[in-house]
Amino acid sequence: MTAIASTSPALEPTAPPGSRARRVWRSVRVPAAVITALVVISVLLSLGAERFPTGHLEPGSVSPDGTRALVNVLEQDRDVHVTRSSTAAENAVERAGGDTVLVVLLDHRMLPEELDALAALDVDTVLVQPSTRSLEAFAPGVEMTGRESPERFLDMERPVSPECDLSAARASGPADMSGELYTASPEVEAVGCYPGGDGDALVQVLEEDTTITILGTGTPLTNTALDVAGNAALALNLMAAEDVVWLRPDPPQQEGGAGIWELLPGGLRWSLLPLVVTLGLLALWRGRRMGALVPESLPVVVRASETTEGRAGLYRSRKARDRAAAALRTGFLERTTPKLGLGADPAPEAVVTAVAERTGDDPRHLRSLLHPERPDPYAGDDDTLVRLSEELDELTRRLR
Amino acid sequence: MVVTGRAVLLALAGTVAVALSGLIGAEVTAIVLGVLAALLVVDVTLAASPGAMRLSREGDTSLRLGDAATVHVIVANPTRRNLRGSVRDAWPPSSHAAPRARPLRVAAGERQRVRTTLTPTRRGDARAAGVTVRSIGPLGLAGRQRTLSAPWTVRVLPPFHSRRHLPGKLSRLRELEGQHTAMVRGQGSEFDSLRDYVPGDDVRSIDWRATARGDGVMVRTWRPERDRRILIVLDTGRTSAGRVGDTPRLDHAMDAALLLAALAGRAGDRVDFMAYDRRTRAQVRSSGRGSQVNRIVEAMAPLEAELVESDPAGLVGTILSTQGRVRKLVVLLTDLNAAALEEGLLPRLPSLTSRHLLLVAAVRDPEVDRMAAERGGTDALYRAAAAERTLSERRRVTTELRRMGVEVVDADPEHIAPALADAYINLKAQGRL
Numbered sequence: 001m002t003a004i005a006s007t008s009p010a011l012e013p014t015a016p017p018g019s020r021a022r023r024v025w026r027s028v029r030v031p032a033a034v035i036t037a038l039v040v041i042s043v044l045l046s047l048g049a050e051r052f053p054t055g056h057l058e059p060g061s062v063s064p065d066g067t068r069a070l071v072n073v074l075e076q077d078r079d080v081h082v083t084r085s086s087t088a089a090e091n092a093v094e095r096a097g098g099d100t101v102l103v104v105l106l107d108h109r110m111l112p113e114e115l116d117a118l119a120a121l122d123v124d125t126v127l128v129q130p131s132t133r134s135l136e137a138f139a140p141g142v143e144m145t146g147r148e149s150p151e152r153f154l155d156m157e158r159p160v161s162p163e164c165d166l167s168a169a170r171a172s173g174p175a176d177m178s179g180e181l182y183t184a185s186p187e188v189e190a191v192g193c194y195p196g197g198d199g200d201a202l203v204q205v206l207e208e209d210t211t212i213t214i215l216g217t218g219t220p221l222t223n224t225a226l227d228v229a230g231n232a233a234l235a236l237n238l239m240a241a242e243d244v245v246w247l248r249p250d251p252p253q254q255e256g257g258a259g260i261w262e263l264l265p266g267g268l269r270w271s272l273l274p275l276v277v278t279l280g281l282l283a284l285w286r287g288r289r290m291g292a293l294v295p296e297s298l299p300v301v302v303r304a305s306e307t308t309e310g311r312a313g314l315y316r317s318r319k320a321r322d323r324a325a326a327a328l329r330t331g332f333l334e335r336t337t338p339k340l341g342l343g344a345d346p347a348p349e350a351v352v353t354a355v356a357e358r359t360g361d362d363p364r365h366l367r368s369l370l371h372p373e374r375p376d377p378y379a380g381d382d383d384t385l386v387r388l389s390e391e392l393d394e395l396t397r398r399l400r
Numbered sequence: 401m402v403v404t405g406r407a408v409l410l411a412l413a414g415t416v417a418v419a420l421s422g423l424i425g426a427e428v429t430a431i432v433l434g435v436l437a438a439l440l441v442v443d444v445t446l447a448a449s450p451g452a453m454r455l456s457r458e459g460d461t462s463l464r465l466g467d468a469a470t471v472h473v474i475v476a477n478p479t480r481r482n483l484r485g486s487v488r489d490a491w492p493p494s495s496h497a498a499p500r501a502r503p504l505r506v507a508a509g510e511r512q513r514v515r516t517t518l519t520p521t522r523r524g525d526a527r528a529a530g531v532t533v534r535s536i537g538p539l540g541l542a543g544r545q546r547t548l549s550a551p552w553t554v555r556v557l558p559p560f561h562s563r564r565h566l567p568g569k570l571s572r573l574r575e576l577e578g579q580h581t582a583m584v585r586g587q588g589s590e591f592d593s594l595r596d597y598v599p600g601d602d603v604r605s606i607d608w609r610a611t612a613r614g615d616g617v618m619v620r621t622w623r624p625e626r627d628r629r630i631l632i633v634l635d636t637g638r639t640s641a642g643r644v645g646d647t648p649r650l651d652h653a654m655d656a657a658l659l660l661a662a663l664a665g666r667a668g669d670r671v672d673f674m675a676y677d678r679r680t681r682a683q684v685r686s687s688g689r690g691s692q693v694n695r696i697v698e699a700m701a702p703l704e705a706e707l708v709e710s711d712p713a714g715l716v717g718t719i720l721s722t723q724g725r726v727r728k729l730v731v732l733l734t735d736l737n738a739a740a741l742e743e744g745l746l747p748r749l750p751s752l753t754s755r756h757l758l759l760v761a762a763v764r765d766p767e768v769d770r771m772a773a774e775r776g777g778t779d780a781l782y783r784a785a786a787a788e789r790t791l792s793e794r795r796r797v798t799t800e801l802r803r804m805g806v807e808v809v810d811a812d813p814e815h816i817a818p819a820l821a822d823a824y825i826n827l828k829a830q831g832r833l
Contacts, residue, residue, distance in 0.1 A: 267422045305768050382778040
């Protein structure tokens with residue numbers, strides 16, 4: 001296609017000039033316009049865009065598995081502190097005062113010591129899908145005893161009913177509570193709700209004056225499930241306090257790993273020092289001069305013909321044909337008149353007559369050649385200047 | 401403080417030892433660096449002190465440009481340690497000193513001769529810049545170095561290429577004096593003596609009055625004037641800096657001046673020399689008869705073209721005031737530069753020519769002649785026109801000078817020296833000196 005398109009104007013000798021450019025423009029303008037429009041639209045769209053963090057149960061995330069919606073709802077009538085590490089959460093709890101709920105998500109990211117420290121805070125706590133170690137720290141005596149099937153977990157149409165005495169759960173009604181199931185040992189004072197096969201999806205342990213609530217899943221808290229059944233009500237009921245401290249720890253940073261430097265043998269590491277010394281000695285050995293450089297003032301060297309060449313350049317740049325013609329004529333006359341037996345500074349007419357006698361040329365032509373009237377017929381353009389030099393050379397040859 | 405390649409190798413070996421040492425790296429590093437430093441310090445301390453060396457020089461003091469000179473440095477070692485190391489005799493780059501540096505061993509209490517060959521490419525005085533002595537300790541690891549002063553100057557004289565024209569010009573001169581092997585009458589204008597006629601003498605030279613007084617036929621003999629004075633003036637102003645071919649005008653002028661000085665010295669004339677731009681750069685006054693060439697060559701050697709406009713008024717004044725009132729031939733070697741001459745020299749010529757005979761000699765640039773013959777295309781014509789203009793100005797100045805009674809020699813670099821010699825011989829033949 002392109003080949004045909006590009007060769008066709010060459011086959012049409014009658015095509016007006018510029019048609020090729022116009023044809024190229026015609027073929028290019030639609031794609032160019034589309035690309036331009038796309039770029040403009042995407043730029044405009046991106047101008048107003050806000051970048052949200054992403055992640056499972058992330059309080060800032062607007063994706064289906066985020067919890068931004070719940071956090072926004074909570075913020076309407078209580079203080080929500082989103083924290084990213086256990087120490088920050090401890091500080092937030094201590095600052096918040098008595099009526100506080102600590103919500104702990106993804107607690108497998110925390111170290112056992114951190115979990116113990118959080119458990120020792122003595123505050124109402126909601127654990128979402130806790131790890132075994134976390135269960136031991138917060139609610140000793142509660143164990144994970146089963147897990148709902150994934151089919152059941154994804155089935156949003158049929159929420160599970162609380163079937164327990166816990167007011168928060170009963171008031172909310174059926175909720176998407178499934179996932180891990182827990183059973184509390186008889187010694188522990190605990191309430192289990194949303195029962196599944198081998199346990200309950202919500203267990204609330206009552207300690208002296210605090211409650212530890214364990215949720216088997218975070219699904220009711222997510223953006224996508226919040227408006228389904230009693231999910232929102234359950235979440236709000238569980239977090240009924242003046243301050244809610246939301247702890248979603250960041251993944252622990254890798255630290256203290258051995259670098260390539262520590263993996264090197266000690267000898268190699270130490271050898272850098274003598275190596276530097278060796279390089280220094282090498283530089284000294286090669287770089288030390290035998291005495292200083294000897295200065296010498298150099299004479300100015302310029303070609304004697306420089307001024308003449310400069311003048312030639314001026315003639316050329318200003319196209320000074322009249323000057324050039326005059327100089328060529330003067331040179332010819334000064335060389336020729338002594339040979340003609342004429343004295344110094346002969347009259348123009350005498351020169352013309354003498355040359356005409358010698359060569360038999362037309363005196364009128366010689367006059368215009370040697371002593372022209374103004375305007376000089378030979379200074380008109382480059383061709384006449386060349387002709388002048390040729391005629392002068394020819395005359396020189398014949399007068400020899 | 402200098403170190404040798406051996407010290408670097410030792411340090412490298414130490415580095416390898418540390419690298420292989422493993423867990424005891426720190427200790428081995430300390431040992432290696434300590435030993436290395438100790439060895440270097442010991443070597444520097446035990447090296448013979450280069451500053452204690454006694455230097456003296458001998459060798460050539462002058463040479464003609466294009467020849468080679470040999471200069472020796474004698475290094476005497478008065479210390480009680482042997483000197484082992486190297487030495488460099490430094491000269492300016494244009495002197496092309498060789499070798500650059502060479503190894504040196506001087507036993508305690510002995511002396512060593514260091515030879516340096518100079519092949520200068522510039523005329524003038526070449527001054528030794530210093531002798532650097534490097535002394536390495538007994539271990540060959542490190543040492544000391546010191547640059548000592550050992551002043552020496554080698555004067556690089558003008559090459560005097562035109563010497564080859566001297567025999568030919570001298571034979572013309574002898575012809576003039578009538579001493580030529582062919583028995584022709586001397587063409588001089590000064591009466592020499594009367595002698596008896598011998599067959600073969602020109603009958604025109606018979607002195608009839610003396611013949612009438614005596615027995616035999618007497619002839620007068622003539623000889624060219626002798627003991628005339630010639631002043632060669634070298635213009636060292638900006639126009640002499642221009643390079644014609646590969647050599648500045650000044651050097652061409654020097655060549656011509658030397659031939660003239662040699663010739664005039666043989667002809668029995670007294671030659672003075674002066675170099676001038678805005679002040680006198682060099683001066684040689686003749687002391688009696690005999691050749692002044694060597695003294696003039698010495699005076700010329702350090703001359704360089706100065707980038708100033710020459711001062712013709714000062715020049716004329718200097719000639720008139722310092723050179724006495726005796727009539728002489730003043731040979732001015734300059735450039736026929738219309739602007740410089742017309743503004744400066746021409747108005748002041750009468751005061752000079754009224755007392756002396758002036759000869760202006762100039763080097764003509766063959767490049768300009770070549771440009772004037774350029775043809776083919778407009779650019780070539782513009783070049784030709786510019787060259788014609790230069791030549792025309794030169795002709796105008798020449799005409800002007802001749803009109804004022806000045807002799808002018810205008811020749812390209814190849815012919816300037818013989819042309820100037822010929823002009824001198826002609827003047828002598830005409831008895832115009």
